[in-house]
Amino acid sequence: MASLSRFPLVLTALFALAACNKTETAPAESAATPAATEAAATPAAEGATPAPAETAPAPAEPAIQPAAVATPPAGPAPVVGTDYEEIPGGQAFDPVPGKIEVAEIFSYTCPHCAQFEPVLLDWRKKQTADVKFTPIAGPFGGNPIPFQKAFYAAQTLSLVEKTHEAMFRAIHIDQSLNYQTITDEQIGAFYAKYGVKAADFIGTMNSFAINAKGKRAEQFMQRSGVSSSPSLVVDGKFLVKGKSFEDMLRITDHLVAQERAALQSSAPAAAAPTAAAPTAAAPAAAAAPKP
Structure with missing residues (x-):
């Protein structure tokens, strides 16, 4: 099988027009990810032994x-x-006043989501403070539920910033996690590299609270x-369609601007500044001394 890193541009063109649905079973090898461009710089020779998967934690994504x-x-x-x-x-889904x-x-197992991730990250860097980005893990792609639960557990344990891109890489580039045969123990071992005990992560992942989060997400x-x-x-009011990733973000930009204008027009008018209190009259000048 040829290395996917040899075809990043072809994959970009294909995935930009595709999406994962609930019956998606495409193999993980078919995905391009945020690391595809980097990998393309050193294409693997035919028949070469693949390099071992990374074991060191990836650096945390800088705060946007x-x-x-x-x-x-x-x-x-x-x-x-x-x-x-x-x-x-x-x-x-998670409303905040003024946002x-x-x-x-x-879905982590959706190859199109992996391809969208770097495009979306670049878009997020351009947003102002009144835009609130909310990732929601859904039941799409192949065998998505274990990874959906893993995302909400990582969110609960404040690990998403460190692990989000790394999970896409592990599934679609390194292939150190096989989504078809994944076990709780393998997921726990993956997150244990980022400062949590594997057993604790597995316990959180299978808790009632995480199952409730997944159901709430699916209801949304x-x-x-x-x-x-x-x-x-956008704001729970508009489902974006679009013909490509860039087109989806163009549409989103317009809908965000529309919502921003609506928020500004509905905001109460700022109170008129209170007139400054009159200053006390200056004391009368002291009478000049008589000669």
Whole structure:
């Protein structure tokens, strides 16, 4: 089998127009990931022995600093029914007053989500502080439920920033995790490299609280009309469609700007500044001494 790192551009073109659904069973080898470009710089020779998978933890993804000023959306305004769907009575998954939520529904085993990740990360770096990004693990791709539970356990244990990209890499590039035969012990061993005991992680992953998170996420997807990954939902009100990853983000930019304008117009007018209190009259000048 040829190394996937030899075909990053072909994979980009294919995956940009595809999505994983609930019956996706494509093998993990078919995916391109955030590391595909780096891997392409040193293509493997035919028949060469693959390098051992990395065992050292990947560096944590740096915290994303919000942009100072919102960039006006580029391209034509999106059309309802063509570029996005309105969600009747839609609400944000994790609403915060004054924030515009952009929720991404993804799956670690979905190769298209792996390809979308670096594009999405670049987009996130350009967003202002009023945009709240919310990742939601969904039941898409091959055997997604163990990885869905792993994501919510990592979120509960504050490990997502360190492990999110690393999990995509482990499945789709290093292939150190086989999604078809994955066990709880293997998942626990993966997260143990990032500062948690494997047994503790497995216990969290199989807890009632994590199962409840997964069900809540699936309820959100169902009422939002999400049927594949990756998908974007803006403020719980709009399900983005789009013809490519870039097109999805163009549409999202317009919908975020629309929501921002709505928030600004509904905000109470700032109270008029209180008039400054009159200053006390200056004391009368002292009478000049008589000669």
